[in-house]
Each structure stands twice: as structure tokens, then as C-alpha cells.
Amino acid sequence: MIRIVIIDDHPLVAGGIEMMIKSESHLSIVAHLQNAKEALQFLEESCPEIILLDVNLPDIDGLQLCEIIRGNYPETKIIVLTSIEEASIITQFLQKGANGFLLKNISKEEFIQAIDSVLDNKTFLSKIANENMIRHFASVNNALKSVPVLTRREKEILALLNEGMNGPQIAEHLFLSTYTIETHRKNMLQKFSVSSTQALLKKARDLKLLLT
Template identity: 40%
Template sequence: MPSHKINIVIVDDHPIVIEGLKIMLKNQPLFHISQTFNKGSEVLGFIKSNEVDILLLDITLPDISGIQLCEDIKKISPKTSVIMFSNRSERSIIMQCIQNGASGYLLKNVSMDELMACFKGALSGNIVFCSETKEIISKPSQQELGALPRLTKREKEILRFLAQGKTSSQIADELCLSPLTVDTHRKNLLQKFGAKNSVEIVNIALKHNIISE
């Protein structure tokens, strides 16, 4: 545990989550929320010039996947303990976050006691999980860790169009959807596959015969 007051940064696009955390930490004299951000891109510049002890990071952000952002943050500030804070409970996502340098993974229904214990554990150099996350990662998955995610029928349709090199607008026209809806499905596919871009998604899908060339 550092001897100074612990600086915490929160990255979450839901104001109610940020306000709830502020209330939870209000009476914790050792911890100070120094800044909050609604978009992932905003935090990168901040950590370049500010010392951050703990960064609570949501996975689903409007501009970038929190999984990728975690890796980017650790490259800039290796000493910062990045703790994922999400409603996503898939084992593969949890493990991908840890592989990308996260110091822990908490679900948003975590109790105050668990939150404090995880903060202290991360600051001591440990990888931390809330009790529910521990239960998720302790159960063997149906396949190995590299198991492929389950896709909805709509996601499979969009994946096939991505493999054809179609844009979101073109896919939207084909499926009679709005481009925004297609973009949402595309973001979900990025997260499910732990991929950085659509090309990587398609390559994984082709490799595992989810779609054919």
C-alpha cells in the first residue's frame, strides 16, 4: 500500500455508476477519486501526465473496447493497477482482460467490503476478483480457454457480410437495419472475440470454420 492518498480514476459511460462509486468511497479517507471519464480515449492523455494508483475501467465504452484500452493504459503507465469493472460475466472476457494486463475483474454488484479488499489487494501487487468472478473463473468452460464465443443468429449474419468486406452501411441495407444497430453488433463481436478489428474477427471465424471463405 502506498503511503500517500490513493488516487483513483473511473472510466465508465454511465453517470449513475460513477455517482454510486463516489458515494461508496466518500467516507474512505485513504481513497480519492481524482478524475472520471465517459470515454476511453479521454483517459490516455490524463495518465501520461498524472499519477494514477487505481483505474476502474468498464469494458463497454462508446469509443473503444475496455479490453484493448487496458493494454494501452498499461503500456503508458505500468504501475497503475487497472481493475475491470463490468456487468460482463463471460469467463473468456475475464481471462482476456487479465492477459491484457488487468490487475483484477469486478462485477458491478460488488459489495463495499469486497471493493475495498480488492483495492488493497491490487495495490499490494495481487490479481483480484470479487467472489462472483472467482466462481466464474473457477468453473471449467465447455471447451479450453480459447473457446469460441456463442453468437446470435444476427451476429452470424453480420459476420458473413464482414467477411465479404461490406461496410456497416452496406450491411444495414442488406438486413434492413440502421447503421447504428450494425455498429452495435460489430462492437459486440469485437468484445466476444477479444479482437482489435473486423479483419481479426473474420480471420478467427475462418480459422475455426464459423464461416466459410
């Protein structure tokens, strides 16, 4: 018998889950708890195999509760049950020890699949969550690898710096304030992780961002 505990303050959703597993004799919902306090009290008495955890709880945040449960009950599988799908939030929960991430909009098949996966020590992500994660990591990866892109204004200023002009001269040339030129220069130093104009120009040449 797999015991399941639901921690969610929406009775409707809990009712739906109960309905889904009614015919599954090996699954049983042993408690439906409305908040973190009730949940932690209950877990002290008896620890279930699976916890379905909502992200937004009335007392403390779901993420915090996830971390607490993971710390106290390393064997219990935690499946986050949620209506949000942003990859960065999913990542956060996985980092705090969640075993699965299920959107509330699930079918019975998917639900049973999620239970089986986590019991099999696999991490389960629902379809949409999975797609979002892949996309997210691809973009983070790209951002890490790629050379910073220069904006048009930055290209202009970089070229003039390369010609040996100083801030006030560039300002006069471009009809901008020296203050603005300085801001753009500082931004470029930040982008290329360098601390001087000289180093910036060298790096730009190395990266073939300057045509000289």
C-alpha cells in the same frame, strides 16, 4: 492518498462508487472520464494508483484501452469494472494486464477489499468471476485430457471400416450417401488428428474404442 480514476460512460455507477469511498480518507476519486480519448489525455498529465475501467466504452473497446494503459503505465493497477461475468472475457482482460475484475454489483466491503488486494500486488476476482474461472479452467483442462467421444453414427462407421468395407459399401449398408459417410470419416480423422483410415483404425484400437 490513493488516487483513483474511473473510466466509464455511466454517471450513475461512478456516483455510487464516489458515495462508497466518501468516508475512506485514504481514497480519493480524482477523475471520472467518459471515454478512452479523455482517459488517455488525462493519464498523460497525471497517473493515478488505480484505474477502474469499464469493458464497453463509446469510442474504443475496454480491452484495447486496458492493453494501452498497461503498456504506457506499468505501475498503475487496473481493475475492470463490468456487468459481464463470462470466464473467457475475464481471461482476455487478465492476459492484457488487468489486475482485478469486479462486477458492478459490489458492496462497499468487497470494493475496499479489491483496492487493498491490487495495491498489495495480488490479482483480485470478485466472487462470481472467481467461480466462473475455476469452472472454465476445469472444463478446458478436461477437454485437453480426455479421449474424443465418438457419436453413435461414428461408432457404426468405424466398426464397418474395421471390417474392411469402403465408403460406398458402408453407404449402401447404412442407407446413407457416400458423401455423408465421407464427411463422418473426415470428422473422425480430425478428431483423432490422423490423416488416413489406417491410422484412424490403429488409434481407435489403441484407445480400445474398437472391440477387436
